[in-house]
Amino acid sequence: MKAIPGSKCHHIPNMSSMICDCESKSDVAKFPELAFVIEGKDFAIQGKDYVLFNGPGMCIVTIKPNRHFPMAILGMAFIRNH
Numbered sequence: 001m002k003a004i005p006g007s008k009c010h011h012i013p014n015m016s017s018m019i020c021d022c023e024s025k026s027d028v029a030k031f032p033e034l035a036f037v038i039e040g041k042d043f044a045i046q047g048k049d050y051v052l053f054n055g056p057g058m059c060i061v062t063i064k065p066n067r068h069f070p071m072a073i074l075g076m077a078f079i080r081n082h
Helices: 023-031 075-081
Strands: 007-010 017-021 034-038 041-045 051-053 059-061
Touching: 023 051, 041 075
Parallel strands: none
Antiparallel strands: 007 017, 017 059, 034 041, 051 059
16 A cells, blocks of 8 residues: 555554554545445545554554455444445
């Protein structure tokens, strides 16, 4: 995942989270919109909905991938908006 042009993201196994490079809280708005299709209907969320700024140098992606099934846990990032 390349969240912000030139940034890097990496998976933290113990946290089952993605951590991305970002320098300020305003960088959260630069993360791309994500859209999910559920039963033929599009549901979109913005970076501010699924990324938490955790201090200079670190943003946490709150959507959790599932390595064993073709699905993700959308959680509150999704529920807050839909």
